[in-house]
Amino acid sequence: MTTQPPKVLVTKIGLDGHDRGSRVVASALRDAGMEVVYTPPWQDIAAVVKLAMEEDVDVIGVSSLATDHLIVPKLMQALRAAGLQDIAVIVGGIVPDADEAKLLEAGVAKVFHPGSSLADIAAEVGRLTRARRALNVT
């Protein structure tokens, strides 16, 4: 069986539209050989869950600049409710320290802050994909 490349949804939920981060990360993951599903900003949580299910992604990357990370716990809840708890969620952007702890507690796999390298992000997506697939093999 050939290994499929990781499939990752790169998105922004909530109200903010600053998308430099999500665009740069999406293009870097694509260049790293991954399959990237990209959405414009302003997505509803329900739309993200639906897209993740339809596209069967391994990882969801949520980019946040202006406090939209505060509704990521709602996304985690919605994913669980849809039975998609095996999809790993990464948050990237401006996340204050105190909020990072809350996000990890809500089930977020990893928070990338400004200054993170594209190579590290790609490596993490790869690692989380392998973990998910190992889980789903049985």
Added chain:
Amino acid sequence: MNKPVDAGTLAAQETADERWQREFAASARSDKPTRNRSGVEVKPLYTPQDWSGDYAAELGYPGQAPYTRGIYASMHRGRTWSQRQLIGLGTPADYNARLLEMIAQGTTAVSLIPCNSVFRGYDMDEVHAELLGTCGVVANTVEHMEECLAGVDLARTSCAMNDPSPFTLFALMLATAKRRGVDWRTISGTSNQSDYLSHYVANHMFFRIALPGARRVLSDHIEFCNRHVPNWNPMSVVGQHMQQAGATPAEAMAFTLSSAIQYAEDCRARGMQVDAFLPRFTFFFDISLSLFEEIAKFRAGRRIWARITRERFGARDPRSWRFKFHGQTSGVDLTRQQPLNNIARVTIQAMAGIFGGLQSLHTDAYDEALSCPTEFGARIAVNTQNILREEAHLTDVIDPLGGSYYVESLTDEMEQKILDVMAQVESAGGMYAAVEQGLVQKMIGASARGFQEQVESGEQTVVGVNAYQVEEGAGERQALPTPDPAKMQSHIAAFKAYKGARSQAAVQAAQGRLAAAAGDPQQNLFERVVEAAEAGCTHGEICATLRRELGFGQPLVMV
């Protein structure tokens, strides 16, 4: 005394220039070409051979076309720059308390940053409550605007509203002024970032109506202000978003000037006289850490605009030729790592803007890469301006770098880069068409990626990120100020009560007139927005009507 040591008789025949070249080559760190962020190759030394321009035609005096040395005769020797720090958080009462505090500390100009929900065209009861007031003030009605501006003399205070099309906040402010009996003709300020194209291609914050509708509302807004609020600047053309999104300084200046041409053409097509609207055009730019490049960018931009307004538009009034701009230090250049280093970065960026001849400045707080700024961070940002203005002798001489072989040569080279990008946009059919085609978005995306790769490869040093890293605790990082949830809950409850208590007939009628005007190009749509605000319609209701009539503005995003 030291005598220069030569390599014998051969050296005696060298010119000073040749000798310098030889000695430079022997000791230079690298022979790789050095390029600035815009891709201009920068030489190690500039001499009189590098600039032989015509002083009168290309530089001239401050306050005289082509304004390379500044748009006013006295520049910072007359008025320095306006200190226009952005503020906005929480409820209208929170905002007003902070505003009055800043006015007491010497701030002379109001700036109002609304909550992201307002930016996106929604009322507070239409969005996730967690997000309310975290990045700006939650103001949806004329009552909220009255409370925001309580104690502010609207006839004497310049107000800048970060207010996307259809300019509802400004409409709410006009309604407030009318209630207070303030003559609209005395009101001054700016519809910050009314440039919908910059939002469509870059940060997508202010963009909420499909492109053709946004285009019409802006022209109507400019025309309305020309007639009724003549001291208001309805047009703020923005390079800041595009540079923050990744455009190089030259690209950002080029796109901004191309947008300004587009907006001026649109006004002209509506039959407005150029000298009626061009004096009310203002510009807003990002200032990166690339000090000399930014200075050259601003000097070149002024010169190009002076030529465009006279040669392309035939403007006769010198006020139409002047390139007035607000600068904001670049947040993208700030780092989360060792955040106090950002104070040094902001200082350098602010200096670039000051030497570049800006009229108004916002300095970022050092903690903006961590969260919305704390009050502590905001105070340092204000004092950075105070130090630069009053301690550092930066304002003693007008355009102090004018005549520098390097800066003049770089100004010319940046001008050429800018004109090249503008020609690309022009051949795509102008800025509106170039944006519709995705040309601008693609260029910005490619430049953003290119810069990130330079950081990753170490070609571009970022202290604390790819060099000079240290282990950090969380101690240096302050907590994010958050709005009080209880106050926000009662704000929402009061808002719902307000909606129930107002005259539903007046609201319905105003909404009906607004919808009808959207379908009738002969009417001024913004005039109907103002009427709706006066009739008690909420911000979200006005936006919803226009979204329905003019289409929702989903941006074309290119990856």
